[in-house]
Amino acid sequence: MKHLFKLDPAKNLPHNVIAKLVHSGTDGFIIGGTDNLYLDAVEKLYESLVETDLPIFLEVSDEAMILPEAEHFLIPVVLNTTNNKWTLGLHQELIKQMGDFIPWKRVTSEGYVILNKEAKAAKLTEAETDLTKEDIVAYARLAENIFHLPIFYMEYSGTYGDPEVVKAASGVLNETKLWYGGGIRSKEQAREMAKYADTIIVGNVLYEDLEAALETAAIFKKKTV
Structure with missing residues (x-):
């Protein structure tokens, strides 16, 4: 997977947009x-997507995200939190x-490493965002070699991150996949981050500029003969 759209259940999207x-x-x-x-x-929202053959992941940040019929669940483990309930406390409960x-x-x-201090997710999880x-890179190594996590998610939450930092994190990962999310608002930014991330996540721009959001996915569209 090179590209995923992230949809917020708290925000409305018309049905014709889902089809696009x-x-x-x-x-x-x-x-x-x-x-x-x-x-x-x-x-x-899940039912509006379920007829597609594309995978649909439910990211379980709240009990409301648990649908028994879902095929794929993502469980966030926030690595740079200062409150361990976001790494294991809530999970254990x-x-x-x-x-x-x-x-x-x-x-x-x-x-997860959450890197925008102004993001709701950073505030909620008490994330330490002032990172070099x-x-x-150390968190990436921790994710792969200590915790053996299948995904290392660099989340800039609405701001565009530093491609050189993403490149550096990607360079120390072999088995763990690097997912990047944050501030991608153009096909140029999508291409740039896709050079280093295994998967790019596009979210906020969906609700701000639909055509730009669609362009971020179109660059990965498989050509048919």
């Missing part, structure tokens, strides 16, 4: 958000309550 996203060239969708998450909105019913084969953990390139 499905045929844009994207490799799939993440449904996820930070606040104002409600089960009925999550279900409605959920497993204690629901461990017998969790479809583990459909669950993928992702090691060396700090982030």
Whole structure:
């Protein structure tokens, strides 16, 4: 997967927009958000996508994100938080309550490093965002070699990150996939980050400039003869 759209259940997208996203060239969708998450909105958004053959990931940041019928769940583990409930506390509590019913084969953990101090996610998780390139590279190594996480997610949450930092983190990863999200608002930025990230995540621009969002996916669209 080179490109994923991230859709927020708290924000509305017309049905005709969903159809455009499905045929844009994207490799799939993440449904996820930070606040104002409600089960009925999550279900409605999931159902609007479910007929596509593209994968749909539910990012479980809240109980409202748990739909038993979903095929793929992402479990965020925030590596640069100063409050360990976001690395293991909430996870342990959920497993204690629901461990017998969790479809583990459909669950993928992702090691998050949140890098925009103004982002809601950074504030909620009490993330330490004032990090050097060396700090982030160390987190990447931690994700792969200590925690054996399948995904290392560099999340700039609405701001465009430093490609050289993404390149440096990518350079120390062999098995763990690097996902990049944050501030991609053009096909040029999509191409730039895709040189280093295994997967780029495009979210906010969907609600600000749909045509620009579609262009970020079109560069990956497979040509048909």
